[in-house]
Amino acid sequence: MRSLSATPVSFPPPLSVRLLSVSEACALLGIKRTRFYELLKGHQLSAVKLGCRTFVRSDELERFIEALETIQIPAAKDVAP
Numbered sequence: 001m002r003s004l005s006a007t008p009v010s011f012p013p014p015l016s017v018r019l020l021s022v023s024e025a026c027a028l029l030g031i032k033r034t035r036f037y038e039l040l041k042g043h044q045l046s047a048v049k050l051g052c053r054t055f056v057r058s059d060e061l062e063r064f065i066e067a068l069e070t071i072q073i074p075a076a077k078d079v080a081p
Contacts, residue, residue, distance in 0.1 A: 019048070019055035028061065
């Protein structure tokens, strides 16, 4: 009888860049689809097409988030009455 030995299986490393659907990107940004497409049209965000579907690269979404303006909200005691 032949002995079965375990052969190590090699899996590719996980993708560092992932494609996010429009719905996933909108959920992560907390925006509606209309606003998402406005961002595309205004060249603030870029997307890729795969067939008829639209995707955003995860690194592009991170770049967009990093580029957002940071605002300072004054503490309640600093607000004039």
